[in-house]
Amino acid sequence: MESDMADFVQAERPDGRPTLVASGEVDIAVVDDLLAAARTTLDRASDVLEVDLAGVTFIDSSGLGALVQIRNLAAERDLRVSLARVPRSVQRIIDLTGLDSIFSGDPDA
Amino acid sequence: MTPLGGPRDRHPWLVAVVMVLVCLLLTAASTAAASRADASTERRLLQGQSRQAAAVLSAAVQLIQEPLRTALGVERVTGDSGDTSAFRHLMTSYVQDNQTFVSASLWKRTGSTMTRLVNVGVPPSFTSGSSATAAFLRGAFATPTFTVRTAQVGNRVRLGYAQGDRASGMVVYAERLLPADRSSPVAKDSAFADLHYAIYLGDRADDTTLSTTDAPLDSLPLRGRTARTTIPFGDTNLIMITSARHHLGAPLSRNLPWILLLGGLLITAAAGLTAFQLVRGRQRAEQSILTAADLYAQVETLYDEQRALAVRLQRALLPHVNPDIPGLDIASEYVAGAIGVDIGGDWYSIIGLDEDHFGFVVGDVSGHGVDAVAVMAHARFTLRAYLLDGKSPAEALEKCSYQFDITLDGHMTTALVGLGNQRTGEITLATAGHPRPLRINGEDSSFISVPTGPPLGTGPTPYRSTTVQLAPGEVFFAFTDGLVERRNEDIDTGLDRLVSTLREGGTQSVAGMVDHALASLRHAHAPDDIAVLAFRWGGPSSPAAATASTARSVERIELPANEAAPRQARAFINERMSDPDPDSGPGADEVVLVVSELVTNAVRAGARSIELTLGVDGEKVEVVVSDDASGWPTPRVAATEDLGGRGLTIVDQLTTSWSATATEAGKSVRATWAETEDQE
Numbered sequence: 001m002e003s004d005m006a007d008f009v010q011a012e013r014p015d016g017r018p019t020l021v022a023s024g025e026v027d028i029a030v031v032d033d034l035l036a037a038a039r040t041t042l043d044r045a046s047d048v049l050e051v052d053l054a055g056v057t058f059i060d061s062s063g064l065g066a067l068v069q070i071r072n073l074a075a076e077r078d079l080r081v082s083l084a085r086v087p088r089s090v091q092r093i094i095d096l097t098g099l100d101s102i103f104s105g106d107p108d109a
Numbered sequence: 110m111t112p113l114g115g116p117r118d119r120h121p122w123l124v125a126v127v128m129v130l131v132c133l134l135l136t137a138a139s140t141a142a143a144s145r146a147d148a149s150t151e152r153r154l155l156q157g158q159s160r161q162a163a164a165v166l167s168a169a170v171q172l173i174q175e176p177l178r179t180a181l182g183v184e185r186v187t188g189d190s191g192d193t194s195a196f197r198h199l200m201t202s203y204v205q206d207n208q209t210f211v212s213a214s215l216w217k218r219t220g221s222t223m224t225r226l227v228n229v230g231v232p233p234s235f236t237s238g239s240s241a242t243a244a245f246l247r248g249a250f251a252t253p254t255f256t257v258r259t260a261q262v263g264n265r266v267r268l269g270y271a272q273g274d275r276a277s278g279m280v281v282y283a284e285r286l287l288p289a290d291r292s293s294p295v296a297k298d299s300a301f302a303d304l305h306y307a308i309y310l311g312d313r314a315d316d317t318t319l320s321t322t323d324a325p326l327d328s329l330p331l332r333g334r335t336a337r338t339t340i341p342f343g344d345t346n347l348i349m350i351t352s353a354r355h356h357l358g359a360p361l362s363r364n365l366p367w368i369l370l371l372g373g374l375l376i377t378a379a380a381g382l383t384a385f386q387l388v389r390g391r392q393r394a395e396q397s398i399l400t401a402a403d404l405y406a407q408v409e410t411l412y413d414e415q416r417a418l419a420v421r422l423q424r425a426l427l428p429h430v431n432p433d434i435p436g437l438d439i440a441s442e443y444v445a446g447a448i449g450v451d452i453g454g455d456w457y458s459i460i461g462l463d464e465d466h467f468g469f470v471v472g473d474v475s476g477h478g479v480d481a482v483a484v485m486a487h488a489r490f491t492l493r494a495y496l497l498d499g500k501s502p503a504e505a506l507e508k509c510s511y512q513f514d515i516t517l518d519g520h521m522t523t524a525l526v527g528l529g530n531q532r533t534g535e536i537t538l539a540t541a542g543h544p545r546p547l548r549i550n551g552e553d554s555s556f557i558s559v560p561t562g563p564p565l566g567t568g569p570t571p572y573r574s575t576t577v578q579l580a581p582g583e584v585f586f587a588f589t590d591g592l593v594e595r596r597n598e599d600i601d602t603g604l605d606r607l608v609s610t611l612r613e614g615g616t617q618s619v620a621g622m623v624d625h626a627l628a629s630l631r632h633a634h635a636p637d638d639i640a641v642l643a644f645r646w647g648g649p650s651s652p653a654a655a656t657a658s659t660a661r662s663v664e665r666i667e668l669p670a671n672e673a674a675p676r677q678a679r680a681f682i683n684e685r686m687s688d689p690d691p692d693s694g695p696g697a698d699e700v701v702l703v704v705s706e707l708v709t710n711a712v713r714a715g716a717r718s719i720e721l722t723l724g725v726d727g728e729k730v731e732v733v734v735s736d737d738a739s740g741w742p743t744p745r746v747a748a749t750e751d752l753g754g755r756g757l758t759i760v761d762q763l764t765t766s767w768s769a770t771a772t773e774a775g776k777s778v779r780a781t782w783a784e785t786e787d788q789e
Contacts, residue, residue, distance in 0.1 A: 025676060025679070027672075027675045027676060027705060027709065028672045028675055028709045028712060028713070029672040029673055029675070029676060058679065058701070058702075058705075060675070060702060060705040060706055060709065060756070060759070061706055061709070061753070061755040061756040061758075061759055062675075062709055062753075062756075064755060065751075065753050065755065068749070068751070089698060093702070093759065096758075096759060096762055096763075097755045097758060097759065098749065099749060101749060102749045
């Protein structure tokens with residue numbers, strides 16, 4: 001199922017803010033790739049790092065752990081992480097684990 | 110408190126009084142004896158001194174007689190010559206100083222009359238021619254010594270002595286003047302130094318016969334202890350009465366009676382006081398004993414009441430009838446400790462959970478009494494509730510453990526919790542410090558090895574479970590340590606004894622087996638109570654298995670031991686649960702997520718082989734992830750900043766129940782979803 005393989009692309013929003021676009025299944029197999037991409041993107045961010053989760057079809061506690069680590073890395077640089085276009089299935093797991101309190105994103109309606 | 114005064118209580122006072130009386134008696138006796146001894150000594154000393162004085166007095170008498178005898182001798186030599194110059198010459202020396210005599214005269218018998226031949230000194234105190242004078246003087250011829258008379262001249266008394274010589278008819282007569290007051294002080298160094306004396310002339314001692322004394326006249330006669338000595342004095346006697354001027358013996362002899370009296374009184378007082386204190390002490394002690402006995406009686410009553418209450422509670426809490434579980438032959442027994450020993454906190458419990466499953470518990474709360482029974486009730490119903498709620502034995506123990514605190518409860522609670530499937534004969538066991546159960550198949554019996562967890566309430570520790578497969582007809586036998594423990598004996602010895610006892614019992618009914626074990630092993634004076642729960646599994650062909658048959662599919666997959674495993678596992682689940690009914694059973698995405706977490710854990714734990722099993726039975730879903738890693742799934746509450754620690758939280762929230770079981774290779778984690786109505 002190649003389509004489900006995770007992919008992390010560094011992109012840029014129209015307003016110039018760097019955005020990390022994640023897609024596919026985010027689990028233990030890909031967290032290192034996700035973190036590497038996040039570090040590169042963080043280097044270019046000035047205040048907010050946006051993580052676009054619209055293409056994520058699955059995430060488990062390993063993927064959530066990576067998101068927390070990205071947030072911690074950003075905090076070291078006085079940056080903020082914003083989750084964007086969060087699918088309902090992903091948001092459910094975020095809620096389930098209580099992480100909704102630290103990730104204020106705009107869920108994908 | 111019993112009032113004092115009975116014969117038993119008065120007795121000590123009697124003893125004290127008798128003791129004091131005896132002391133007084135002894136004191137009096139010893140004082141009297143000492144006093145008597147002193148008196149006897151004094152008497153003896155007085156008599157001794159008096160004898161000495163008498164000897165001195167006798168010598169003095171000789172002094173008086175000697176001149177008279179000498180004068181008579183001189184007259185015998187001169188004969189009738191009528192020359193009286195020798196007599197005059199001789200007596201003048203005795204008369205002139207007035208010391209010995211005041212008058213001395215020589216008389217000659219002529220027929221019946223006495224004629225005075227010569228006189229020296231003052232004239233004699235009687236007339237020459239009277240017949241009385243002649244009679245007195247003639248009397249001198251009748252005695253070899255002399256005769257004595259007294260005569261009052263003026264206010265002075267004279268003693269007259271007459272000594273005669275019958276052959277020549279001559280009589281010498283002399284008079285001696287007694288002191289005016291009859292008193293004659295004694296020289297300090299004389300024989301009379303220690304004595305008062307009174308000398309009487311004649312055979313009577315009275316005022317009229319008093320001759321000489323050293324005492325004032327008005328103090329006569331001498332009183333007190335006196336000695337009387339009679340000394341021959343011419344033709345009569347001198348009576349000398351003596352008394353001691355002072356104590357004659359040693360001072361100690363005189364003081365000894367007083368010393369003994371004083372000492373005796375002191376000893377008596379001390380003895381009386383001691384006896385008094387002893388009696389008082391004894392009475393106090395008796396009162397204390399009475400009070401203590403009362404208290405003991407009250408405590409005994411309270412103890413009995415508490416024990417009765419504990420027994421009633423215990424009986425009320427234990428199941429009266431075991432449930433009828435298809436395919437199982439169940440037997441159980443509770444035996445309280447030996448008589449006089451308090452009720453304990455052992456219990457057993459077995460319940461049917463659904464048509465396939467049953468849960469059971471055998472537990473032991475340490476200690477005795479109502480407190481132990483209360484803790485037992487708490488543990489029993491808590492574990493039962495978790496089992497009814499679909500929790501695995503390990504989960505039930507862990508959740509129950511949170512509700513206990515061994516440091517506060519003061520009781521140690523051990524429990525063996527089991528979840529059985531009466532259709533398959535599979536039993537999952539977890540233990541909180543409880544003795545291992547036995548499996549008995551015919552003559553073979555062995556202890557089931559269950560991963561040991563700590564007793565309940567010892568802290569947040571996860572419990573591990575093990576799953577065993579019973580053979581048809583095999584008996585499961587769980588018990589509390591009261592069955593095997595004996596004082597001063599190694600626990601292994603007791604366990605061996607249990608195994609051999611059950612082997613002796615042979616193949617019999619489960620109830621018979623339990624009865625046999627209790628009859629053989631229960632010690633007559635065993636202090637601890639015993640709970641036993643046993644059941645025989647009839648086998649898969651039993652009616653229970655037939656009625657419970659439902660379509661059930663079980664599929665397994667070997668997963669690679671790397672990070673790709675979770676993805677393959679998810680794909681496996683997604684393929685098998687492609688068409689989930691949204692209204693019944695868990696959604697595929699939930700199962701996928703749980704499986705992903707469980708497999709990820711196995712990968713992280715370093716497993717080298719991972720196996721996934723999916724069982725679907727109608728609306729029920731069960732996944733089992735087995736691996737060979739040594740790690741153990743421990744749920745924890747992750748802080749929001751933590752990177753990990755959320756996996757099992759997700760599993761816990763999405764499944765009906767989950768549990769980890771130790772296997773030969775490593776562990777196997779099972780997650781289940783029950784029917785829809787059980788889900789949130």
